[in-house]
Amino acid sequence: MRVPSDADKDNRASVAYATHIATALRAETGLRLASQSSGGRFEQACANFLSTTFPRLSHLRPGDLGITKVGSRNADSGASRFEQYSHLVELSAAVEANPSLRAALGNAYAIAPDVTIARAPVGDEEINAHDWLIDDSVATRATIRAPVQPLPILHAVVSCKWTLRPDRAQNVRSEALNLVRNRKGRLPHVVVVTGEPTPTRISSLALGTGDINCVYHFALPELIEAVKTYGADDAIELLDIMIQGKRLKDIADLPFDLAV
Template identity: 55%
Template sequence: MTVEAKLTEARREFHSTLLGGILTRSASGAPSNADKSSRPSVAIANAILDQLGPAQTAPKLPGQTAGADFETVCATFVRMCFEKLRHLRPGNFSVSKGGWIAQFDQYAHLDDLEAIAKANREIATALGSDYLIKPDIVVARQPETDDVINTPALLVDETTARLTSLRSENQALATLHASISCKWTLRSDRAQNARSEGLNLVRNRKGRLPHVVVITGEPTPTRIASLALGTGDIDCVYHIALYELRNALEDQGREETLELLDTMVEGKRLRDISDLPLDLVI
């Protein structure tokens, strides 16, 4: 009997959960992640859906409901996989939905900035609100006690390493390890806020830059490219079913969009959801 790899199993369970209510097919035959007004979008989404398994026939969920449910499913997937990879990335990590970035060590100074802005309208106008970032999913690492750090030998004491954020003796805040944005589809300008959030995570940090990634279920490569192409703001875009998407494009003879998809993959701008847990332990 062949043993199934844990990440393969997790990927299958991830898809099964999506098929349980988020990824459905309407009575007219349009998948819930497709743009029903776009024939290519519906065709590609249907081909992906056929590979993932039988879909429920159900009305499409309201946008906010689908988005919130998608975040929950993604958070569960990341949490479950990260737990299995502790041997590759030791430490006290947690995966949770949302939360303002000022709760983390690299961005704690933003609390002071907000207090100043609230007290002075002119400063508030000058600063704007771009720094008020609340990621959909966060991966955090708690600081370690000296007992843990000194497990193999006496590595630190009261005379050295007195500023590092990893020591709980120095500070109590968690470090933001990853910021994950979840975009069920990419059919509005709002999807581009992942770029601005990423840029602000880069600009406003004091310390280590967290992973900045996006997960999407968008079936159309041209719309994925609008977010994936370019560098500097996000690490990478992760698709819920990249292998199935590529098969769909191949089977339908969509050579131009297949070339665009391969360009994103070969350029390290697009990966499958199963790549994300391993990338996060880097």
């Protein structure tokens, strides 16, 4: 029996849900990829989806917005590239110079997103395009002004997890809390996109508030149908709680939510 790559082969419900989704989406079969390869492809698919859809909402969310799949976990690719987290460069350098700080700080400053959306700062000529609003004597610390600071402003962080095993869910939540605690200025959108077919594992991230905006499923209508077809009453109820509680949405909702 072929088992979809997002299913836990030792969990009968997981296999049933994932198989139903794959059939509904007319997914093609092939050799099973390593989990790291599947995760990388899912990140790229999410980045491609946002690159195709989000720019078409520029009338709702104007600005020069760039969508990037980060693709690596080194210091140069982390959140410190962005205006709200640029101070983390100095913190990282201090830890490198004084290893004893690492014991005290741990990895609380390490933030390595999967996909980011960032807005470029704006020149004064663009700000003054329709009316004279600004010059060198006012708003001298406004983040959006390119003459004030040149770094991109982080608009959204999208964590992409093809599956949600317990350790991955914990890592996502820890990174979201790091984004909340370590920022200077505006908090970016912090969202998760997943292909996880099991409601209990999705709930490990979706339930609760304060760190993640919302969890988005790559095939929520198909997941609902699968759980109603094969799931027990408690699985159906849990899925409904997450959806009605605005903690779980379909990926089609994501570009519109990011336009806010």
